[in-house]
Amino acid sequence: MEKEQTPAEPDFELEAKDNSRRNFLKQSALITAVALTPAAAVKAADKHVDERIAEAFEKMPLKMEVNGVTHSLSVEPRATLLDILREQLDLTGTKKGCDYGQCGACTVHVDGHRVNACLTLGIMVNNKKVTTIEGLAKGEQLHPMQEAFLKHDGFQCGYCTPGQIMSAVACVREGHANSELEIREYMSGNICRCGAYPNIVNAIQEVKEGGQAV
Numbered sequence: 001m002e003k004e005q006t007p008a009e010p011d012f013e014l015e016a017k018d019n020s021r022r023n024f025l026k027q028s029a030l031i032t033a034v035a036l037t038p039a040a041a042v043k044a045a046d047k048h049v050d051e052r053i054a055e056a057f058e059k060m061p062l063k064m065e066v067n068g069v070t071h072s073l074s075v076e077p078r079a080t081l082l083d084i085l086r087e088q089l090d091l092t093g094t095k096k097g098c099d100y101g102q103c104g105a106c107t108v109h110v111d112g113h114r115v116n117a118c119l120t121l122g123i124m125v126n127n128k129k130v131t132t133i134e135g136l137a138k139g140e141q142l143h144p145m146q147e148a149f150l151k152h153d154g155f156q157c158g159y160c161t162p163g164q165i166m167s168a169v170a171c172v173r174e175g176h177a178n179s180e181l182e183i184r185e186y187m188s189g190n191i192c193r194c195g196a197y198p199n200i201v202n203a204i205q206e207v208k209e210g211g212q213a214v
Contacts, residue, residue: 005057006102008213011070018107023166025110027120035171037042050184052202058076058077059075059076059077060074060075060076060077060123061073061074062074062075062084062122062123062125063080063126063127064125064127064129064130065127065128065129065130066067066085066089066091066130066131066132066135067091067130067131067132067134067135068128068135069117071089071170073088073122075088075123076208077121077208078121079121079122080118080119080120080121080122081110081115081117081118081120081121081122081124081125081130082094082099082106082118082120083122084122085108085117085130086134087182091132091134093132093133093134093162094106094107094108094132095131095159095161095162096118096119097132097159097160097163097191098118099118100118100119100180101116101118101119102191103160103162103163103169103190103191104160104163104189104190104191105149105159105160105162105163105179106117106118106163106168107163107164107166107167107170107189107190108130108131108133109130109163109166109169109170110128110129111128111129111132112126112129112173112211113170114167114170115162116164116167116189131166132162132166133162133165133166136165136166136169139158142214143165143205144207144210144212144213145165145168145169145203145207145212145214146165147202148203148206148207149161149165149168149200149203151165151201151203152199152200152203152206153196153199154200154202154203155192155194155196156192156194156195156197157193157194158171160190160191160192160193160194163190164190164192164200167189167190168187168204168207170204171183171186171187171204171212172204172207172208173213173214174186177204177205177207177208180201180205183201183203183204183205184197187200187201187204
């Protein structure tokens with residue numbers, strides 16, 4: 001007759017060692033995670049994450065003239081000119097399209113030269129003059145390029161239009177509006193997803209040939 005096998009008694013000492021090892025690993029992982037957490041994130045966490053993380057970063061003074069008005073601001077070093085114009089100055093005519101400098105919807109003039117505001121850091125325009133689409137008209141009198149765009153239907157949805165107009169003005173000022181081919185070349189950085197390119201070219205040509213001051 002076979003004897004019944006007695007179940008092995010649990011090894012409490014071994015189990016205790018396993019628990020201690022697991023606790024040690026958990027604590028080590030936690031300490032490592034805290035050590036690797038950026039100081040800015042830790043500071044934001046101390047505020048119970050109800051404050052914007054951006055407040056944890058150092059801000060810098062920025063003084064610039066926008067559409068003839070001088071502004072003294074406090075901005076983050078990483079803030080783009082586009083975000084500053086839209087979020088701090090409430091100049092929303094300049095549009096955020098691709099945010100990679102590929103569509104031209106955010107085109108503005110800095111000291112008379114066209115730039116992509118999404119690729120320009122705000123601190124880069126310190127003590128400079130910025131012109132946005134809102135600054136082209138003189139009161140109720142539209143800029144000649146704005147009037148030409150209206151006349152030739154140089155837009156459909158209108159989202160890219162501010163950037164198109166700002167680039168069109170620069171195109172004429174730069175002396176790159178002498179032919180349809182040249183206009184298309186120097187306006188190639190501005191994308192119109194509605195395909196209003198022929199009308200845009202016609203508007204630019206009219207302003208150029210009219211000899212109007214731009």
